[in-house]
Amino acid sequence: MRTTLRRIGNSQGVLIPAPLLAECGIQDEIELHLEGKKIVIEPVQQPRAGWFDGYRAEDDVDVWQQLPPDADSEAWEW
Template sequence: MSNVIKTRLVKIGNSQGIRIPKVLLDQIGLTKDLEMEVQGDQLILRAARRSREGWAEQFRQMATNNDDVLLDPSTHTASTWDEEEWTWE
């Protein structure tokens, strides 16, 4: 069951903001960086996802499904740099 806490908008320069009680911040683990999204008549706040979060797992899944191939291999021509300098890890 969630707790409903009333608050007010406060003026911050040309914008408005809200104060989020510590108990709520602790409950959902919000930190400095947030994402905001509007869904209908609701404003959703959540911790910001890290850049490229989940990419490694998606790439593993692509390899498992053999989806990690060039869509049009005829357009790929390796350069000297590709052949001599590039290393796959």
């Protein structure tokens, strides 16, 4: 696909078609960087994205409840 640069104030910009942005998963923010003489545009990845995908609270085991009642009854030595 070819397109042209357009003047935007003192800079230049490129219009990217919406279907192309959707295919790449780009919404509002992007990351720009150079690879040699190429400009690479990537979607911003949210930190820790997907960490809790598939998590179900009802499957979570509370390990503190599994301790015997007198587990902390001994005096601590410092």
